[in-house]
Amino acid sequence: MNPVKVGICGLGTVGGGTFNVLQxxxxxxxxxxxxxxxxxxxxxxxxxxxxxxxSTLITDDVFEVVNNPDIDIVVELIGGYTLARDLVxxxxxxxxHVVTANKALIAVHGNEIFTKAxxxxxxxxxxxxxxxxxxxxxxxxEGLSGNRINWVAGIINGTGNFILTEMxxxxxxxxxxxxxxxxxxxxxxxxxxxxxGIDAAHKLTILASIxxxxxxxxxxxxxxxITKLTSEDVxxxxxxxxxxxxxxxxxxxxxxxxxxxxxxxxxxxxLLANVNGVMxxxxxxxxxxxxxxxxxxxxxxxxxASAVVADIVDVVRVMTSDPENRVPHLAFQPSSLSDVAVxxxxxxxxxxxxxxxxxxxxxxxxxxxxxLSEREINIESIMQKELEHMDGKIPMILLTHKVSxxxxxxxxxxxxxxxxVEGKVVRIRVEQLN
Amino acid sequence: MNPVKVGICGLGTVGGGTFNVLQxxxxxxxxxxxxxxxxxxxxxxxxxxxxxxxSTLITDDVFEVVNNPDIDIVVELIGGYTLARDLVxxxxxxxxHVVTANKALIAVHGNEIFTKAxxxxxxxxxxxxxxxxxxxxxxxxEGLSGNRINWVAGIINGTGNFILTEMxxxxxxxxxxxxxxxxxxxxxxxxxxxxxGIDAAHKLTILASIxxxxxxxxxxxxxxxITKLTSEDVxxxxxxxxxxxxxxxxxxxxxxxxxxxxxxxxxxxxLLANVNGVMxxxxxxxxxxxxxxxxxxxxxxxxxASAVVADIVDVVRVMTSDPENRVPHLAFQPSSLSDVAVxxxxxxxxxxxxxxxxxxxxxxxxxxxxxLSEREINIESIMQKELEHMDGKIPMILLTHKVSxxxxxxxxxxxxxxxxVEGKVVRIRVEQLN
Numbered sequence: 001m002n003p004v005k006v007g008i009c010g011l012g013t014v015g016g017g018t019f020n021v022l023q024x025x026x027x028x029x030x031x032x033x034x035x036x037x038x039x040x041x042x043x044x045x046x047x048x049x050x051x052x053x054x055s056t057l058i059t060d061d062v063f064e065v066v067n068n069p070d071i072d073i074v075v076e077l078i079g080g081y082t083l084a085r086d087l088v089x090x091x092x093x094x095x096x097h098v099v100t101a102n103k104a105l106i107a108v109h110g111n112e113i114f115t116k117a118x119x120x121x122x123x124x125x126x127x128x129x130x131x132x133x134x135x136x137x138x139x140x141x142e143g144l145s146g147n148r149i150n151w152v153a154g155i156i157n158g159t160g161n162f163i164l165t166e167m168x169x170x171x172x173x174x175x176x177x178x179x180x181x182x183x184x185x186x187x188x189x190x191x192x193x194x195x196x197g198i199d200a201a202h203k204l205t206i207l208a209s210i211x212x213x214x215x216x217x218x219x220x221x222x223x224x225x226i227t228k229l230t231s232e233d234v235x236x237x238x239x240x241x242x243x244x245x246x247x248x249x250x251x252x253x254x255x256x257x258x259x260x261x262x263x264x265x266x267x268x269x270x271l272l273a274n275v276n277g278v279m280x281x282x283x284x285x286x287x288x289x290x291x292x293x294x295x296x297x298x299x300x301x302x303x304x305a306s307a308v309v310a311d312i313v314d315v316v317r318v319m320t321s322d323p324e325n326r327v328p329h330l331a332f333q334p335s336s337l338s339d340v341a342v343x344x345x346x347x348x349x350x351x352x353x354x355x356x357x358x359x360x361x362x363x364x365x366x367x368x369x370x371x372l373s374e375r376e377i378n379i380e381s382i383m384q385k386e387l388e389h390m391d392g393k394i395p396m397i398l399l400t401h402k403v404s405x406x407x408x409x410x411x412x413x414x415x416x417x418x419x420x421v422e423g424k425v426v427r428i429r430v431e432q433l434n
Numbered sequence: 435m436n437p438v439k440v441g442i443c444g445l446g447t448v449g450g451g452t453f454n455v456l457q458x459x460x461x462x463x464x465x466x467x468x469x470x471x472x473x474x475x476x477x478x479x480x481x482x483x484x485x486x487x488x489s490t491l492i493t494d495d496v497f498e499v500v501n502n503p504d505i506d507i508v509v510e511l512i513g514g515y516t517l518a519r520d521l522v523x524x525x526x527x528x529x530x531h532v533v534t535a536n537k538a539l540i541a542v543h544g545n546e547i548f549t550k551a552x553x554x555x556x557x558x559x560x561x562x563x564x565x566x567x568x569x570x571x572x573x574x575x576e577g578l579s580g581n582r583i584n585w586v587a588g589i590i591n592g593t594g595n596f597i598l599t600e601m602x603x604x605x606x607x608x609x610x611x612x613x614x615x616x617x618x619x620x621x622x623x624x625x626x627x628x629x630x631g632i633d634a635a636h637k638l639t640i641l642a643s644i645x646x647x648x649x650x651x652x653x654x655x656x657x658x659x660i661t662k663l664t665s666e667d668v669x670x671x672x673x674x675x676x677x678x679x680x681x682x683x684x685x686x687x688x689x690x691x692x693x694x695x696x697x698x699x700x701x702x703x704x705l706l707a708n709v710n711g712v713m714x715x716x717x718x719x720x721x722x723x724x725x726x727x728x729x730x731x732x733x734x735x736x737x738x739a740s741a742v743v744a745d746i747v748d749v750v751r752v753m754t755s756d757p758e759n760r761v762p763h764l765a766f767q768p769s770s771l772s773d774v775a776v777x778x779x780x781x782x783x784x785x786x787x788x789x790x791x792x793x794x795x796x797x798x799x800x801x802x803x804x805x806l807s808e809r810e811i812n813i814e815s816i817m818q819k820e821l822e823h824m825d826g827k828i829p830m831i832l833l834t835h836k837v838s839x840x841x842x843x844x845x846x847x848x849x850x851x852x853x854x855v856e857g858k859v860v861r862i863r864v865e866q867l868n
Binding site: 144290297318 | 451455456458459462463465466467468561567568569572573575576577578579580581582647703705708709720721722723724725726727728729730731734736737739740741742743744746747748750751752754755756758759760761762765766767770
């Protein structure tokens with residue numbers, strides 16, 4: 001059989017990795033796919049010095065690749081929303097299959113893209129868009145297809161996890177570690193997407209969609225970053241037997257879907273709590289399988305390329321098949337996506353860690369307890385760190401049982417109004433992840 | 435479209451779980467698969483009281499299911515080698531697709547079964563045969579298809595892991611925990627397959643085959659159980675910063691494939707070292723993706739059923755496709771399996787933990803060091819537990835660098851011949867799993 005012809009758009013980190021993996025493992029990959037895979041054209045503004053492109057056809061115009069009649073599969077690795085969207089839509093229009101690592105594109109424009117792809121009978125594969133080399137999209141869409149998924153929770157931003165790991169292990173401050181992450185190349189010059197949770201929210205949006213069979217709804221994701229975390233709270237969490245991780249959580253509840261990214265206390269003995277540095281991991285809980293976890297490198301040249309190449313092999317296998325029998329883009333048949341609501345954060349329920357800077361008097365504790373009890377918020381434990389007396393104020397740390405965000409907001413307003421309480425109450429959500 | 439018709443052979447733990455998951459999640463599964471899946475017939479010696487089989491056709495003859503012209507997919511969940519083999523071969527002969535959870539059958543008769551299946555153009559799916567609900571076969575065959583796999587290492591027997599966890603956490607003796615495991619239903623009345631590593635070797639044989647593209651070679655797997663482990667060694671390993679796990683390890687080396695099941699010291703900080711109780715986890719290291727880990731319930735009624743049902747959905751998706759484009763049974767095209775040798779254990783290389791019951795005199799240490807040095811075995815660390823003097827003998831614990839099993843056997847023979855050394859030298863292999 002003729003080789004399948006692939007056009008790679010973008011030869012940066014992931015594009016370069018994809019090219020190199022396809023070259024180096026060509027034989028191994030052909031032994032699996034049953035066909036050779038040939039990079040027929042590359043669009044790049046400049047040649048990646050890590051790639052030996054040899055006689056491969058190179059252009060600086062991505063649309064040349066998309067319009068090249070020889071090419072079967074367009075691999076979009078240029079990133080961003082605008083040009084990438086035009087490129088992918090044009091590829092679909094031209095009847096080409098698409099592989100992309102672009103989470104922003106899928107989270108924001110995925111519904112439109114998949115609709116067009118289904119009309120044209122082509123595949124848009126996007127395994128590399130979430131958790132780099134970990135095949136978590138395949139796992140949810142195919143490996144757990146017998147389950148009703150209850151929840152998904154993951155460390156899906158390596159930069160954020162690197163920062164939290166350093167803060168905990170070395171007691172360093174957020175800003176200090178961020179600078180190092182930028183110097184190491186883990187964080188961008190503008191780190192907003194990573195540290196404010198936007199990148200994680202893109203990925204969580206995709207995971208929620210394939211887990212629950214709902215359209216992509218990035219605009220409804222609640223997103224809270226890690227910029228306000230102090231090493232103080234990281235250490236208190238430790239003392240309570242928890243670790244703070246920046247989690248994306250998507251959970252099915254009788255009222256609707258919770259879709260939220262925020263710093264989270266999780267029990268220290270969970271495997272997920274022990275995922276450190278730039279590594280990623282995703283837990284998936286299904287009604288039949290129970291809790292499972294998938295761990296690996298969430299970014300990097302070849303780790304992400306691993307997922308891109310796996311998608312190319314998948315496309316090669318099914319490109320000649322009847323589109324009706326393919327794995328649906330969002331795991332569920334397009335005609336049977338569910339319109340179950342994504343809940344606003346006010347209606348989400350979690351347990352909470354609260355740190356209250358309070359006067360060291362029994363009266364304050366009684367007032368705090370009263371405020372919580374009036375709102376039916378049960379206290380699981382209280383820790384007062386007498387060692388750290390400052391101006392007669394000590395931090396009072398509480399763990400609560402589960403309660404709605406709305407009730408907790410109301411309680412915090414009341415707590416902050418107490419005379420014996422100074423400044424803002426620190427609030428971090430808690431998940432048990434059983 | 436008409437529903438796909440499934441016949442379930444065996445309604446024990448996994449069969450009952452499969453029936454129940456297919457019933458309970460029928461709607462969710464049809465939304466994913468695009469077709470309804472109907473259990474058209476069940477073969478069972480008795481009805482599982484946990485299943486509401488209602489009007490489903492029941493027989494006590496498995497061949498009735500296999501010969502039923504209405505049935506598209508035969509689900510083999512009777513276990514064992516003999517009847518199961520006949521059943522599966524007959525199903526293939528009748529042109530039916532097969533889903534099985536039977537690791538012994540696949541590890542021992544898989545080559546024959548897959549050859550027949552390819553001749554008839556049918557699929558034999560076996561995700562549930564390894565690590566229960568964790569979709570690790572799909573992950574290696576499809577999710578990591580761009581990689582040259584370097585090694586696979588896993589905790590793939592829940593009973594063994596439960597026993598080791600209890601020995602470590604509670605300082606209990608092997609025999610004592612085994613009795614409890616039997617009482618809890620985690621271990622069979624005859625626990626040989628679990629505690630001697632045979633079950634793990636079946637699973638490892640399958641993983642190695644799909645990782646490296648080699649035929650199934652169960653008879654070449656080296657298998658060592660956990661029956662001789664003492665809680666003493668479990669505690670010493672802890673003191674050295676390691677945990678003892680019963681691992682299946684398949685590794686590509688320039689000389690051939692290592693295929694071995696044995697107790698193994700692994701660094702305590704690895705996620706795999708923290709997989710406890712009856713849980714399973716498999717690490718897979720690929721040249722592009724690096725190290726990844728997959729964790730979940732390795733057994734149990736519905737966890738295993740989760741994998742069986744996922745296989746059924748996969749078969750439904752590809753049953754109408756051209757057999758040439760399907761994922762090959764052993765991940766690589768049958769015509770391009772590799773004849774690379776599986777190495778005998780003598781030629782395998784690992785680091786070692788040695789416990790030598792020795793006289794407490796500097797002379798003995800010098801003799802031990804000489805014996806190792808003469809065989810070019812480097813010592814990484816030595817620990818002598820003076821606290822535990824018994825009859826003037828103290829345990830001397832060594833960690834060595836990597837060396838071939840043959841050299842280590844030779845060294846141990848020499849060590850045991852020393853006058854100052856009492857009894858047998860305890861030897862446990864060590865893997866770093868970076």
